[in-house]
Amino acid sequence: MSADTNAPASRPPSVDALARSIAHVGLPHPLLVDAARRAIASGDPTRAESIARDTADALLVPVINGTGVIAHTNLGRSPVSFHHDARAQNLEFDLRTGQRGSRQEGIGRLIALACGAEDAMVVNNNAAAVMLVLAALAGGRDVAVSRGESVEIGGGFRVPEVMEQSGARLVDVGTTNRTRLNDYRKAIAHKKNDVAMVLKVHPSNYRVEGFVEETSVHELSSLGVPVVADIGSGLLDAACPWLPDGPPGWLNGEPAARQVLADGAALVTFSGDKLMGGPQSGIIAGRADLVKACAARPLARALRPGGLVLSALHHTVLSYLARTATTDIPFWRMAAAPWATLRTRAEAIIAAAGRGAVADCDSLPGAGSTPGASIPSVAITLDGDHLVALRSASPPLIARVRDDVTFIDVRTIDPADDHVVAAILRSLH
Numbered sequence: 001m002s003a004d005t006n007a008p009a010s011r012p013p014s015v016d017a018l019a020r021s022i023a024h025v026g027l028p029h030p031l032l033v034d035a036a037r038r039a040i041a042s043g044d045p046t047r048a049e050s051i052a053r054d055t056a057d058a059l060l061v062p063v064i065n066g067t068g069v070i071a072h073t074n075l076g077r078s079p080v081s082f083h084h085d086a087r088a089q090n091l092e093f094d095l096r097t098g099q100r101g102s103r104q105e106g107i108g109r110l111i112a113l114a115c116g117a118e119d120a121m122v123v124n125n126n127a128a129a130v131m132l133v134l135a136a137l138a139g140g141r142d143v144a145v146s147r148g149e150s151v152e153i154g155g156g157f158r159v160p161e162v163m164e165q166s167g168a169r170l171v172d173v174g175t176t177n178r179t180r181l182n183d184y185r186k187a188i189a190h191k192k193n194d195v196a197m198v199l200k201v202h203p204s205n206y207r208v209e210g211f212v213e214e215t216s217v218h219e220l221s222s223l224g225v226p227v228v229a230d231i232g233s234g235l236l237d238a239a240c241p242w243l244p245d246g247p248p249g250w251l252n253g254e255p256a257a258r259q260v261l262a263d264g265a266a267l268v269t270f271s272g273d274k275l276m277g278g279p280q281s282g283i284i285a286g287r288a289d290l291v292k293a294c295a296a297r298p299l300a301r302a303l304r305p306g307g308l309v310l311s312a313l314h315h316t317v318l319s320y321l322a323r324t325a326t327t328d329i330p331f332w333r334m335a336a337a338p339w340a341t342l343r344t345r346a347e348a349i350i351a352a353a354g355r356g357a358v359a360d361c362d363s364l365p366g367a368g369s370t371p372g373a374s375i376p377s378v379a380i381t382l383d384g385d386h387l388v389a390l391r392s393a394s395p396p397l398i399a400r401v402r403d404d405v406t407f408i409d410v411r412t413i414d415p416a417d418d419h420v421v422a423a424i425l426r427s428l429h
């Protein structure tokens with residue numbers, strides 16, 4: 001709709017003058033002109049500033065995460081901190097030979113080392129990893145999946161739909177609550193089927209309890225077809241050698257790449273931005289011949305990550321290998337922060353802000369990992385619901401409300417932002 005066709009009969013303000021009058025919103029001029037046009041078209045030029053502010057609010061900006069959910073899907077999952085030079089990068093250039101190199105080789109070797117795989121490769125996210133594995137290893141053939149694992153995982157990852165997109169055919173095995181080795185055996189032996197692999201999917205964000213039976217990767221590995229395990233969360237090693245005190249209780253039962261591969265999975269797939277604490281990415285790790293087969297598919301080219309993501313992922317994996325994850329990887333730094341430290345920080349913020357109280361709360365790892373598990377934490381509380389005011393601060397502070405009390409969980413806030421949080425609280429009306 002243009003301003004010309006909708007302009008009211010009384011003389012409207014000029015678009016340009018109106019746009020200039022809202023310059024203090026701080027947007028590039030064409031966005032101010034757009035806001036002015038839309039306000040005039042709506043018949044109420046005084047709305048120009050609020051339209052421009054809506055545009056500003058829709059821009060991608062850093063926020064302070066006070067929700068207590070560490071890898072918060074709506075806040076970009078795991079926070080990533082790393083430095084990226086404006087320089088060129090040896091993304092596909094081999095510094096030893098001066099010839100063209102592979103963007104997958106170096107990072108693949110690092111990830112393989114970190115999780116005990118023969119080889120690994122990286123795509124844009126885990127949905128892409130699963131799709132590529134299915135297309136490369138089972139395109140036009142059948143894939144056996146337990147009915148209990150034919151799931152939807154947050155953000156529209158649905159196993160039957162990913163399967164269909166890949167060109168592989170889903171063969172349902174067993175029942176929703178119980179699937180045994182013999183069910184898989186029968187599906188593979190059935191003469192109507194052409195089973196290329198078994199896919200085992202970790203139902204990341206929910207838990208089935210009671211009369212439940214699943215078949216372990218170890219048992220499945222005896223079936224004679226490759227077992228691919230979509231573990232989702234990206235925990236590299238259940239022993240957590242990067243944590244000084246070993247694995248925390250809240251990780252209980254979360255499948256880890258190293259152990260699932262050792263149990264006999266031919267490949268595992270997982271996200272880089274959940275428990276791994278890296279940038280958005282999807283990882284395929286396991287048998288070298290199968291990783292090669294995935295990398296050779298034209299689809300791999302369409303799913304390849306860029307240098308920015310690969311730099312951040314290099315940095316993340318090197319931190320695991322150097323065992324500096326609790327200092328260098330924000331996810332683990334936040335997850336491992338001692339309760340007493342959080343309490344001291346909360347008290348200092350409250351003292352500086354001159355308002356708020358300290359309360360116990362529970363943080364969550366987030367991103368659909370470890371359903372039901374929580375980490376004891378400390379919150380700053382404010383009576384009443386202050387979500388809107390906190391969200392309109394600069395930078396926005398995202399909190400939670402329960403029973404008309406606002407909770408700001410200190411665990412998911414970078415300590416470098418504590419003074420910013422104090423200033424935001426101080427300025428609340």
Ligand SMILES: *Cc1c(COP(=O)(O)O)cnc(C)c1O
Binds near residue numbers: 125127201202367
């Ligand atoms: C999160 C998850 C996915 C989707 O991963 P994205 O990186 O969001 O594409 C797929 N499978 C499992 C088991 C998951 O937990």
